[in-house]
Each structure stands twice: as C-alpha cells, then as structure tokens.
Amino acid sequence: MILLTGATGRVGSAAARALLNAGVPFRVLVRDETKLPLTDPLIDVITGDIEDPQNVRRALEGVERALIVMGNHPDQAALERQFATLAEKAGVTHLVKISSMEAAEDASAVLPLNHYETEQHIVASGMNWTFLRPNFYMQNLLMYAEAIKRGGSFALPLGAAFTAMVDTEDVGQVAAAVLSEDGHAGYIYELTGPDLMNFYEVAERLGGVIGYNVRYDEQPPEDFRATLERFIASRWQLDAVCELFAEIAAGSLAYRTETVQDLLGRAPTPIESFAQRFAPVFDGGGA
Numbered sequence: 001m002i003l004l005t006g007a008t009g010r011v012g013s014a015a016a017r018a019l020l021n022a023g024v025p026f027r028v029l030v031r032d033e034t035k036l037p038l039t040d041p042l043i044d045v046i047t048g049d050i051e052d053p054q055n056v057r058r059a060l061e062g063v064e065r066a067l068i069v070m071g072n073h074p075d076q077a078a079l080e081r082q083f084a085t086l087a088e089k090a091g092v093t094h095l096v097k098i099s100s101m102e103a104a105e106d107a108s109a110v111l112p113l114n115h116y117e118t119e120q121h122i123v124a125s126g127m128n129w130t131f132l133r134p135n136f137y138m139q140n141l142l143m144y145a146e147a148i149k150r151g152g153s154f155a156l157p158l159g160a161a162f163t164a165m166v167d168t169e170d171v172g173q174v175a176a177a178v179l180s181e182d183g184h185a186g187y188i189y190e191l192t193g194p195d196l197m198n199f200y201e202v203a204e205r206l207g208g209v210i211g212y213n214v215r216y217d218e219q220p221p222e223d224f225r226a227t228l229e230r231f232i233a234s235r236w237q238l239d240a241v242c243e244l245f246a247e248i249a250a251g252s253l254a255y256r257t258e259t260v261q262d263l264l265g266r267a268p269t270p271i272e273s274f275a276q277r278f279a280p281v282f283d284g285g286g287a
Helices: 010-021 053-060 076-090 110-125 138-151 168-180 199-210 221-229 235-249 259-264 271-277 279-283
Strands: 002-005 026-030 043-047 065-068 094-098 128-134 153-156 187-191 215-218
Touching (some): 010 168, 043 053, 053 076, 065 076, 065 168, 094 110, 094 168, 110 128, 110 235, 128 168, 138 271, 138 279, 153 199, 153 221, 168 187, 168 259, 187 259, 199 271, 199 279, 221 235, 271 279
Parallel strands (some): 002 026, 002 065, 026 043, 065 094, 128 187, 153 215
C-alpha cells in the first residue's frame, strides 16, 4: 500500500491523479475529506491530522511506501521527523520526501536547512528513501494573479535572478512514479522545468499566452517584507520566507536538470502550457 500526505495540496493531488491514471490503489491522510479533489474506489481515505501521532499510526498500517509533503511552517521539520520515525516503526520500507532544491548543510535560510536536516534524519532511519528537490514552482505565480489582472504587473525581490521553475503537476507525477516503481531508492532527484529564465522573461512569456502585456518589477526586499506582513502573522514564517527569497535572488535556483525528462519520458511542462492551463485565473474567469 502507498500512503500520500498532502493530497489536498498541489503536489500531493498531482501525485494522486497520476496514481489513479496508472490504476494504482493508494491511501491518503487528510484533515478534511471534503477538500480532497478526487474520489475513486482506488483511494482509501483516512481522516485525521498529521500532527496527531495516533492518526499517523492508523494511516501507516499496512503501508510499504509513503510520500511526505508538508507546507512551510514552524513545526514542519519536527512533524516530518515524527512522521518518519512512526513510518519506520510501522514497517514502511520506502519514504519519499518533497524537499527543496536549496537543501544543503550550509544553507543560510532556515527552510532549506530544515529540509536538509530532515533528509538526514530519514537516511539515519534505515528505510529506503528518495528525495525530490524541486526548483521554484510555477504555481507560485498564481499568488500574483490579482495584481497582474489589476495592474498588468507583479513584483518580487528577485532582481534579475534566474530560476528553472517547474510545474507542480510534473513534481507530483515524478512522485507517483517513484512510489510505484522500483529502482529509485537512495536517489536525490532535482526537478526543474525546461527553461532557465529570469522573471522579466517569465512576465513576457506569460503575457504572450494570456493576451496582454505583463510587467515584472524588481521589488526592494524591505517592501516585499512589508507586503508579506499584511498576510503572514507568524514572525518565524515571515523571516523564513524572506531568507529564502534572498537566497533565490543570490542565484540558488539558477540551474536546470534533465531529471523530469529522464523519469517521465517526456519534456517538463513549459511556462506557456502552465499559462494556458491557468489563463482563466489571470483573465478573471476563475479556475
């Protein structure tokens, strides 16, 4: 049995769709079943909070392979390590973790450092493991859809930095392949899109699809922080996000790989295909 966490999020739901398309049965642990975007007899739904060890133990019964994907928050590292420990005790043989392309022992930002330290915890557990380290998510651009619709522009504190942004659908499909195939244990897969772009090019290519000019504005880091303060109450999370963007601005994501092509047998999704899929979000029609 395969267990997915994060199945109501973008990466986890993409993994679920890929497993369903392949006819692979699996289990999900979700806090709110009504938010699960899929229903199918192949899906065994366990309702419970991943923060509760009893819920996790119940979800892990009979599971051989598991995907752990969690959003960034102060308890993320502790909860992921708790999950890994419980998985090892439950007899899970292979744990797949969504990590960060910036995960490193010498990372200066707390988020990638937490990912790296959690990876080391999993390695030490003795389970087979695979770590998926994605680049900047294309779906992050959706947070700026309102600004783009309203003023034809978006602002980020990333200067002229390059990323090889990747579609979360591709990341989820890679996760499904790793969970359902043999031969992936002990690998770190760095996942990128097909193109190395700065955000000026991202804006130009996005606008070319949605039908109007989109402008990228370089935002001073202090203005970015002031904007975030209106939406993020946690000081820890505010600091963590600002640190992460400072690393990206310094070039931490400025490289691409062929890994998605190698694992899926097709080219990774280009920005144009992402923009076409989400065009209603940018033109006001919803998605």
